[in-house]
Amino acid sequence: MPPRRDDRIILHFDYDCFYASVFEVENPSLKGVPLAVQQKQIVATCNYEARRRGLQKLQLVTEAKKTCPEVVTVLGEDLTKFRDASKELFQYLRSFSWNERVERLGLDEVFMDVSDIIAYNMGLLNYNDLRTAFFNMSRSDPTVGFSFDASVPAGHTFPEQVLPLAEDEEQHWSDPVFIQLRLRLHLASHLAQHLRLLVEKEKGYTSTVGVSTSKLLSKLAGNVHKPSAGTTLMPPYADDLQDDAGIEREKSNVRLFLSNYEVGLIPGIGHKMAHALRSFTLGREAAQSVELNYHKPSESVTVSEILKHPDANPIAFERLLSGHGAQRGIGTRVWQLLNGCDDSDVSQARDVPRGISIEDSYQKLEKLEDVHDELLRLTCSLVKRMRVDLVTDIEPRILDRVSHQKNEPQQRRWLARPKTVRLSTRDRFSSATNTEGERSWARTSRSCPLPSFIFDLGQSVPSIAEQFVTGTLENLFRKLHPDRFCLSLINVGVTDMDNEIDIRRGRDISTMFKTQNDRLSGWRIDTEIPQAMEKTSINGKSMERSDTMELYGSEEDMRLSQSSTKEVESLWQDEDEVDTLDDVDCTLCEAKLPAFAMAAHLRFHRLDS
DNA sequence: CGGGGCAATT
DNA sequence: AATTGCC
Ligand SMILES: Nc1ccn([C@H]2C[C@H](O)[C@@H](COP(=O)(O)OP(=O)(O)OP(=O)(O)O)O2)c(=O)n1
Ligand SMILES: [Mn+2]
Numbered sequence: 001m002p003p004r005r006d007d008r009i010i011l012h013f014d015y016d017c018f019y020a021s022v023f024e025v026e027n028p029s030l031k032g033v034p035l036a037v038q039q040k041q042i043v044a045t046c047n048y049e050a051r052r053r054g055l056q057k058l059q060l061v062t063e064a065k066k067t068c069p070e071v072v073t074v075l076g077e078d079l080t081k082f083r084d085a086s087k088e089l090f091q092y093l094r095s096f097s098w099n100e101r102v103e104r105l106g107l108d109e110v111f112m113d114v115s116d117i118i119a120y121n122m123g124l125l126n127y128n129d130l131r132t133a134f135f136n137m138s139r140s141d142p143t144v145g146f147s148f149d150a151s152v153p154a155g156h157t158f159p160e161q162v163l164p165l166a167e168d169e170e171q172h173w174s175d176p177v178f179i180q181l182r183l184r185l186h187l188a189s190h191l192a193q194h195l196r197l198l199v200e201k202e203k204g205y206t207s208t209v210g211v212s213t214s215k216l217l218s219k220l221a222g223n224v225h226k227p228s229a230g231t232t233l234m235p236p237y238a239d240d241l242q243d244d245a246g247i248e249r250e251k252s253n254v255r256l257f258l259s260n261y262e263v264g265l266i267p268g269i270g271h272k273m274a275h276a277l278r279s280f281t282l283g284r285e286a287a288q289s290v291e292l293n294y295h296k297p298s299e300s301v302t303v304s305e306i307l308k309h310p311d312a313n314p315i316a317f318e319r320l321l322s323g324h325g326a327q328r329g330i331g332t333r334v335w336q337l338l339n340g341c342d343d344s345d346v347s348q349a350r351d352v353p354r355g356i357s358i359e360d361s362y363q364k365l366e367k368l369e370d371v372h373d374e375l376l377r378l379t380c381s382l383v384k385r386m387r388v389d390l391v392t393d394i395e396p397r398i399l400d401r402v403s404h405q406k407n408e409p410q411q412r413r414w415l416a417r418p419k420t421v422r423l424s425t426r427d428r429f430s431s432a433t434n435t436e437g438e439r440s441w442a443r444t445s446r447s448c449p450l451p452s453f454i455f456d457l458g459q460s461v462p463s464i465a466e467q468f469v470t471g472t473l474e475n476l477f478r479k480l481h482p483d484r485f486c487l488s489l490i491n492v493g494v495t496d497m498d499n500e501i502d503i504r505r506g507r508d509i510s511t512m513f514k515t516q517n518d519r520l521s522g523w524r525i526d527t528e529i530p531q532a533m534e535k536t537s538i539n540g541k542s543m544e545r546s547d548t549m550e551l552y553g554s555e556e557d558m559r560l561s562q563s564s565t566k567e568v569e570s571l572w573q574d575e576d577e578v579d580t581l582d583d584v585d586c587t588l589c590e591a592k593l594p595a596f597a598m599a600a601h602l603r604f605h606r607l608d609s
Numbered sequence: 610c611g612g613g614g615c616a617a618t619t
Numbered sequence: 620a621a622t623t624g625c626c
Contacts, residue, residue, distance in 0.1 A: 018626085039612040058611075079613060106615075106626025270624050327618050327623090359613060422620095428610095441611090445620065488610085 002341040004254075005213075006181055006237050009188045010346060011112040012210040012218035013093065013196070016227045018108035019076050020047040022085045025204040034068055036061070037076035040361060044076055048227050077360075082107050089203055094349060096137060096195060101346040111215050113346035114191060118184050125150060125183070130165060135190055146194055153186045154193035155209075155230030158221060158257055162234060181235045185211060189232040196230055213237065216342035217254065219267055233257060237340075254340035259304035266303070268337050273321050277334070280320055281306045303338050352390060352416040357493025358382045364428065365487040375473050378492045379465040383454065386494065390416050391457070412457055418494035422447035423476040426489035443489070446476040450494055 015021060019037040024030050024047065034050035036043045043064045046055045053068040064071055076082070086107040093110050094102045101113035121135055130151040138144040148154070151165045165182070192209045200206050210222025211232040221233040239252035258266075264274035278286035278301040287299040306312055318331025327333075336342065358378045365371060391412045424445035451472055454464060473492065481487075 014626095040610095042611050044612065060611080077612070083614095104615095108626065267625070272623065354616065355614095357614065361612065363610085424620095443621085447620080489612095491614090493614090 001239075002336045002339050004238055004341060005343060006235075008113055008115045008213050009118045009184055010212060010215055010218045011114055011188065011192045011195070012215065012222050013110040013112070013199075013207050014209075014219075014222055015089065015108040015205050015207045017045050017047045017051075018086075019045045019082055020050075021205055022082055023074050023076075025085070026081070030072065030074075034071045036064055036071050036073045038073045039075075039077045043073075046071070079107075085205075089199060089205060090349075092199065092203060093195065098139070100348045102349050103346045104349070109219075111218070111346045114188060117191065118187050121187050122180075122184060125187075135187065135194070137191075137194075146190075148190040148194075150183065150186050150190070153189040153211075153232045153234070155189055155232065156225045157189075157232050157234050158224055159234065159253065177238075178235055181213075181237065185232055185234065189230065192232075193230050200228070214342040215344055215346060216267065216337060217257075217340060220257070220261070220265075252340075258338070258340050259302065261303050262300045263303060263306060263338075264300075266337055268342075269334060273330075273334065276320050277301065277306055277317075280311075280316075281309050307338060352497055354497050355418065355493055355495035356382065356385055356389060357422075357491055357495075358385070359424075359489060359491035361426075361489045362487060365490070366485065371477065371487070371490070372469060372474070374490055375469045375477070375492065376462075376465055378490060379468050379473065380461055382492055382494070383461050383464055383468075386418075386454070387457070387461075390414055390418075390497075414455055416497040417455060418450055419496040420447050420494065421450045421472060421476075422491075422493050422495060423473055423480065424489075424491040424493075425477075425480055425485070425487050427481070428486045428488050443491070444480055445491075446479045447495075448472065448476060454494075 020035050023035065023037065030047075032049065034047065034053050034055065036046040036050055036055060038044070038061055041061050043055065043057065043059045043061055045057050046064070050064075050068060050071055053071075055064050055068055055071065059067075061073065064073075086104070090102070090104050090110060093112065094100070097112060097114070098116050099113065103111045105111065117137070120139065124136060125133060131149045132147065133150040134145055134147050136142060136145045153162060165179075165186070188211045192211045196207055196209045206228035208222045208226055208228070209230040210218040210220065210224075211230065212218040212221050217233050221231045224231040234253055236252055237254045239255055263269055263277050264271065269277070275286055275288070278299060281301050282299070286301070312335075314332040314335040316331070317334050318329070321330045321334060322328065358381050360374065360378065362374075365374065392415050393412055422445050424443045426441065426443050451468070453459070454468060456464065
């Protein structure tokens with residue numbers, strides 16, 4: 001049995017019917033009516049009023065209208081609005097984090113590792129008066145927070161029945177592990193509820209929140225009660241619980257929770273692996289659902305049914321699942337997931353995405369001329385998005401001085417430079433692999449280095465796009481389709497983001513890594529705080545500060561120690577103040593110039609086209 | 610005739 | 620370059 005480590009507390013937020021909610025926030029009169037967000041011929045999502053009337057997510061529009069003729073449909077093919085709303089909500093939630101371990105999954109889900117906040121508040125908890133507790137959301141300002149009843153969790157729980165802590169005292173207070181985990185989950189459920197209601201009140205979005213000790217369990221817990229609610233997975237989490245006399249006690253709620261889950265609903269187990277696991281369990285090929293709505297397999301197999309199989313073990317899973325692009329160690333990973341174990345970290349927020357791509361789909365695209373036009377369209381929006389997402393408006397000081405001298409308009413600067421461009425297409429009649437009747441979904445792609453004129457901020461978007469299409473993309477396209485083609489999809493993307501900071505000269509890269517690692521080890525210490533504080537709080541002592549926190553001179557130092565690359569960059573600029581004579585890099589080419597020459601150099605670029 | 614887009618892995 | 624996974 002894989003070991004559990006339940007020392008973390010993780011919240012999972014999932015905004016309700018996200019795309020639909022964006023439209024409702026924008027236009028509240030849509031709130032009462034059944035609303036479907038349409039992308040081409042599919043209902044990407046629909047609001048809960050529509051679901052009440054039988055609509056489903058990812059349904060064909062024709063079916064949806066059959067089910068509910070009154071449905072109002074809005075077009076959601078342009079994701080800009082959703083991306084913007086997603087960013088805003090993400091930034092809002094992130095502002096409550098102390099450790100920056102806040103991870104976005106897709107546009108509408110956010111994981112938050114709040115172990116440190118919970119540990120801090122465990123330390124402040126008065127065990128003799130759980131019912132009138134105060135939750136501190138700031139370490140520096142003790143008035144920021146909310147009152148709550150720590151003897152019960154907020155919102156829903158799994159299982160549903162929970163006695164207030166004070167009332168089953170004799171049964172549980174003697175078990176420090178149990179009581180400590182339970183109290184932490186109580187606190188976390190109140191924090192989750194508080195944040196969920198704040199997001200609703202301040203931003204207008206309802207969401208579902210799950211509370212547990214891993215990404216896996218918090219996400220699944222949230223699913224139990226769906227629109228606008230919170231659910232906490234209650235302890236005990238460990239199984240084979242025995243007391244000193246060796247008498248078995250309650251069964252693990254994790255196991256109780258997972259055992260009847262359909263395997264395909266476990267995040268991390270997609271269609272392919274779910275099918276393999278079903279077939280493995282049944283001893284034969286599991287029935288395949290060729291439905292559009294492949295959420296429900298025509299033959300469902302639960303977690304407990306799989307684990308009952310005599311050959312269910314990590315080695316067998318590895319053999320079963322490895323091969324098709326799955327990672328090594330997938331057998332162990334899946335085995336752990338099915339047993340409710342997930343030690344994956346909530347990653348720190350990236351300030352910049354790893355890649356950006358734009359795509360569109362078509363009934364058919366056969367003429368080279370049309371392809372050119374579409375490439376141009378896609379490239380224009382790609383370049384625009386790059387300029388929004390990858391360019392900082394905040395002037396680095398060193399350039400600021402230059403533009404000041406020359407009375408230049410505000411300079412903008414690339415936060416990151418993708419190194420590669422990739423063109424992918426989907427051809428309807430691709431020669432490959434199609435058993436008759438089935439469509440080909442196979443994409444093919446070609447990539448090459450991204451030319452640097454893409455980064456020229458002085459040139460207009462359409463002019464860059466035209467240059468890019470004729471000079472780069474059409475070459476890639478000829479590689480993909482030397483002769484006839486009939487495309488149903490084109491995707492243009494840039495990848496291999498290189499943080500601008502990484503390619504800044506002067507200092508060498510190893511120096512930079514060292515700097516970053518120093519900062520990283522800063523918050524690695526931070527992650528140990530919960531442990532240290534838990535121990536002391538079990539003993540009934542209340543601490544104002546953990547010893548490890550003394551490593552930081554102040555809250556401000558703390559923030560710096562977890563700094564994003566943006567902040568790192570600003571640190572460097574401070575250093576640059578000292579040795580002003582260092583050359584700086586041109587943002588448009590590889591040139592290295594004295595700072596005072598940069599403005600003229602940039603004008604040279606503008607004339608360059 | 611099922612959309613648009615991200616990340617990890619090999 | 621292709622697969623798989625996630626939303
Ligand atoms: N295969 C998918 C899955 C999701 N989405 C989009 C539409 C959703 O609005 C958004 C979030 O996905 P969810 O699965 O969380 O669905 P919703 O938020 O719409 O609904 P729910 O209330 O069930 O969370 O991502 C999509 O376009 N295609
Ligand atoms: Mn959602």
